[in-house]
Every structure is written in structure tokens, then in C-alpha cells.
Amino acid sequence: MADTLFLDDWDALTRERDARFSATLDRVFAYHPFYKDLLTRARLRRRDISGVADLSKLPVTTRKDYLANPAGFVLAWPEAATADESIVWDVMHTAQAAGAPAPFVSTSYDFVNILALNRNMLRLRGTEQSDSILNLFPLTRHPNGAFTRAMNAASAYNIPVIAAMPGAPNARQPDIGNPLEEVVAIAARSRATVLWGVSSYVRKVVARAEELGVELPHVRLVFAAGDGLGAAARDDLIARLKRLGANDPKISVSYDASEMQGGMVECVPGAGFHNPAPDQFCFEAVDPDSHKPVPDGAEGLLLLTHLDRRGTVMLRYALGDMARLTRERCPHCGALTERLVSMPRRTDGFVKIRGKLVDPQVLSDALAGEAAVADFQALVEKEEEGDVLSRDRLRIKIAPTGEPDETLSRRLAERVRTAIGIRPVIELTTAEDPVLAGRGWTTRPLVDLRKKKRR
Incomplete structure (x- = not known):
């Protein structure tokens, strides 16, 4: 199979996308509770959508739609469905500022794609086979993609991963959960070369290591997720790591989405956030009112479409952020995929x-x-x-x-x-x-x- 991150041109990528999207659409029109109803009301039939070029014909789906009925976004498979497509592999949950998290279902078919997605994220970020990952995401009450997918990513890349398990001790199992000082000790003795976690918590770990005089000379990469990291904060974190003995640490920021079970990542700082699996996801930037596509480089509401999923499936799903999107080949790594060339901002975040x-x-x-x-x-x-x-x-x-x-x-x-x-x-x-x-x-x-x- 061709490496869809580095195809020769958009025509080749579009052909690959359309083949996968066509199979997904066949199943959506037949088995998707929410979209069967929505597309019927929009008077759209299967033959009206031939590929990704026809995405603009579809209505936009909102987070409100999803939260009102998460089960309605899961394909309702008949008994005759193939095992890979219908067997539930795991259920993660979206992170919510308020209210109950919404379940996001992945089948056995989807999980293989998730492994490929996370492998590509590591590739774009410059991970090497000699690296090891320190997972700084906490174990949460609701299964969440952050903790779990960091473990899966290491598996997909065939490299070691150490779970630091930060957070308060579990009431039933006091040995599960580590305070900040123990997380720092784990970072030192594990000799992990990659620190991966929410940017504010990674910074907290590094700051505490500096206070305690604990060196981290093996760290060469930081994968910062969750809450953004501006230029000044990035420079400060690099300076702290250098004071702790790291030779030439690099920081890769990501734009993460539970609806991806991964994120869009930088290959180098300033290169923008790459779609790491263009055969699985299509991104659009549209006018927030008319929902019509905006020109490349213009700010628009970010939409996500699943091209190749069999559990929870979303079409033209509004992620709730505004960003500038380009389809130009990345001048740094050569990837041919969508990139966000501005830091996404919440439409309601001010x-x-x-x-x-x-x-x-x-x-x-x-x-x-x-x-x-x-x-x-x-x-x-x-x-x-x-x-x-x-x-x-x-x-x-x-x-x-x-x-x-x-x-x-x-x-x-x-x-x-x-x-x-x-x-x-x-x-x-x-x-x-x-x-x-x-x-x-x-x-x-x-x-x-x-x-x-x-x-």
C-alpha cells in the first residue's frame, strides 16, 4: 500500500481517499442512525455523493448534535456484518469542560487505523527507533484517548513506553497514582527520551525537577498536547531542559481531538499542524455562517470528516475551532496533506x-x-x-x-x-x-x- 502521507500529487491522494470514503458512505447510508435521518431530511441520496469533492453538499454536524445522542453516531451493524467492522474494540470519551463525557466507539477495524494514525504522528515528530516515551497523561475515570493512545502509539512504533501515572492515589488501590516528586523520579530513572503529556503538566514536571536538582539529560523530544504552548513558553521549557542536561531538546506541539483518537502535529516548530492520516480524515475550513469552503490560508471553521471508520462516524463535524488551513506540500518534511498554519482558536473561547x-x-x-x-x-x-x-x-x-x-x-x-x-x-x-x-x-x-x- 502506498504511503499516503507522501504521495506524488493530490490526484493520487484523492483517488485513495475516494475509495475509502465510498465504502464508508455505503455503510453510513445503510446503518448510521443519525445520518440516515439527516441525509433523508436534506434529500440527499447515496448517488449524490461520489467522493470528497462532494463534501460541501452535506450539512454540517455540531458538537451539540453529537452530545445530544452519541449512540446515534455509531453504525448499527446487522448480524451479518464482518467481525472486524462490528466488534467493539474500545470506547474512549471526549473531554468536556462541563457535563458528562460522550462515548466514542472504535471497532477492531478502527483500532488498526488508530495504530497507523499514531505511528504517523510519531514519524512526523521525528521519533527514532532508539527512543522511549514517558507517558505523562493521567489515568482518568472515563477512558480517554490521551493516556491510552500514548501507550498504543509506542506499540505501533515498536518502542518502549513508561506510564508515570501522575495524580492522586486511587482510593481502592493506593499504589496507583503518583505525586509530582515521584513522577520526576520516574522521569530520571526511566531515562526516557520523549516526554509526552499536557503542556502545562510537562512544564510542571520539568520545573519541579529543576527545583529538586534532578537532571534529565536523556530528554530530546517533548510532545506537548492539550492546552497550547506559545513561543515564549516553548523557549522557557527548552531553556529549563538544557539546564537539566538535555543536549538539544525539541518541542512538538499538537492539535488534538478525541474525534480523531490522535492529533495533528508539527514536523518542526512553525511548520503547522499536519493531518497525519489523510487516508482516514479530511479537513475543511469553512465560513462559520454559510458553511461554504474558504480559500486556502483564510481563517475558517474547522470541519472533520471520517473517511474510513466503522464505529462512531462523523461527516463534516465542526470541531469548534477557527484555523487557517493549507493543502500545500510541507516544505520541511515533504508531506502532502492538510496543515493548519495558524494555532486553532475556540469560536467561543474569548x-x-x-x-x-x-x-x-x-x-x-x-x-x-x-x-x-x-x-x-x-x-x-x-x-x-x-x-x-x-x-x-x-x-x-x-x-x-x-x-x-x-x-x-x-x-x-x-x-x-x-x-x-x-x-x-x-x-x-x-x-x-x-x-x-x-x-x-x-x-x-x-x-x-x-x-x-x-x-
Whole structure:
């Protein structure tokens, strides 16, 4: 089979995609509860969709549609279906800021594709056969692709993986779950060359290693997922790793989606986020109102279509982010696939504070690029609790690296003011602060407490 990441031209890739998408569409029109109904109401028949060129004929599906009926997105196979297509291999769950996570079903057929997807992610990121991975994702109550797929990725690439198992000890099994200091010790004794986890937690591990004087000379790659990593934060993390003995560490940021069971990844910093499996996924950028495709390089609402799935299947599914997409061959690695050439931003991600729209990622980058900050959490609240008419206040809890000097609070407040135009109240605390210690792995840099107070 041809390597679909590096085909000669888009015509060859389109032929490969259409063959897989055609088989998926046959099954969607026959067995998909949600789309059978949606396509009937849209008066679309199977012969109306011949391939990926006809995607724009399909209605856009939203996260609200999916969360309202996750089971309706799973193909309802007849008894005569082949085993690979119909046997459930595993069920992961989407990460939700609020509400119950939604199940995402993969069959035996899908799992082989997931292994290929994750293998390609490692290839694009420069993983070598001599590497080993330290999995810094936590074990969550609902099965989540982050922890599990890091283990699967190592299997697909035939390299070792060590699960650090960060988090509070399990109530029934106290030996399951490790505090930060033990995670640092595991990183040192495992001699892992790749650190893979949520970017804020990876940074926390490296900062704590620096405080404890624990060297990590074997680290050569960091795979940062989950909550973004700006240029200043990237530079700071590289500088910290070099101080811990790493020779020439590289950081690869990803744009992850539970609906992919993987993510779009960088080959080198600044190259954009590559679709690592163009035979499995097709991405579009469309106008958020008309849902018509926008030109390459223009910002649009990001849509995902599954080309080759047999469990949960989604067509023109809105991921909820705006991004700039290109189909040009990557000048760095040569991959021919969709790439996001801008950091995706949530369509609803801005927070209004004192009349200003604040991008939480800009705030996060301003603080994550400061070496004196080990961890932080920004909170938006009312100056007078319970009074909805009182002035907004931005309060930021900071766990400093080491012993803070007397200018730290003032310096950080000015740094934030320069970045977002609002001067915050800086509250110095420790890593054991309940607000910092009690967060899940999908940490948000900015939490709006005003909404909670109104309920």
C-alpha cells in the first residue's frame, strides 16, 4: 500500500481517499442512525455523493448534535456484518469542560487505523527507533484517548513506553497514582527520551525537577498536547531542559481531538499542524455562517470528516475551532496533506473582562514564558461577591519556582497587563493550593467564576 502521507500529487491522494470514503458512505447510508435521518431530511441520496469533492453538499454536524445522542453516531451493524467492522474494540470519551463525557466507539477495524494514525504522528515528530516515551497523561475515570493512545502509539512504533501515572492515589488501590516528586523520579530513572503529556503538566514536571536538582539529560523530544504552548513558553521549557542536561531538546506541539483518537502535529516548530492520516480524515475550513469552503490560508471553521471508520462516524463535524488551513506540500518534511498554519482558536473561547475580550491563550503564554512561574491559575470574579453589578476582577494564583523575590508580583502583573491590557491581582501561593492541585488534566488557564456565581 502506498504511503499516503507522501504521495506524488493530490490526484493520487484523492483517488485513495475516494475509495475509502465510498465504502464508508455505503455503510453510513445503510446503518448510521443519525445520518440516515439527516441525509433523508436534506434529500440527499447515496448517488449524490461520489467522493470528497462532494463534501460541501452535506450539512454540517455540531458538537451539540453529537452530545445530544452519541449512540446515534455509531453504525448499527446487522448480524451479518464482518467481525472486524462490528466488534467493539474500545470506547474512549471526549473531554468536556462541563457535563458528562460522550462515548466514542472504535471497532477492531478502527483500532488498526488508530495504530497507523499514531505511528504517523510519531514519524512526523521525528521519533527514532532508539527512543522511549514517558507517558505523562493521567489515568482518568472515563477512558480517554490521551493516556491510552500514548501507550498504543509506542506499540505501533515498536518502542518502549513508561506510564508515570501522575495524580492522586486511587482510593481502592493506593499504589496507583503518583505525586509530582515521584513522577520526576520516574522521569530520571526511566531515562526516557520523549516526554509526552499536557503542556502545562510537562512544564510542571520539568520545573519541579529543576527545583529538586534532578537532571534529565536523556530528554530530546517533548510532545506537548492539550492546552497550547506559545513561543515564549516553548523557549522557557527548552531553556529549563538544557539546564537539566538535555543536549538539544525539541518541542512538538499538537492539535488534538478525541474525534480523531490522535492529533495533528508539527514536523518542526512553525511548520503547522499536519493531518497525519489523510487516508482516514479530511479537513475543511469553512465560513462559520454559510458553511461554504474558504480559500486556502483564510481563517475558517474547522470541519472533520471520517473517511474510513466503522464505529462512531462523523461527516463534516465542526470541531469548534477557527484555523487557517493549507493543502500545500510541507516544505520541511515533504508531506502532502492538510496543515493548519495558524494555532486553532475556540469560536467561543474569548472571555470578556471589563469590556475587553481576552484570549486565554495569550494570557497563558505571558505567564508560561516566565521562568519564575511553576504553575498558575487565572480566575475572573466580581470584586463584591454576589453583586453582579460590581467591577470585574482578574485574580491569578501563582506557585513560584523557588523562593520569590519581592518584585515578582509586580513584575508578573505588568507582564499580564502588557499582554492583555488588564492588570491582575497576583496571589502568590504553593503547588498544594486547592485551586491548583484540584484541577483535572484538561486544565483551562482562565476560569470564569462569574458564571458559577449566577447559577
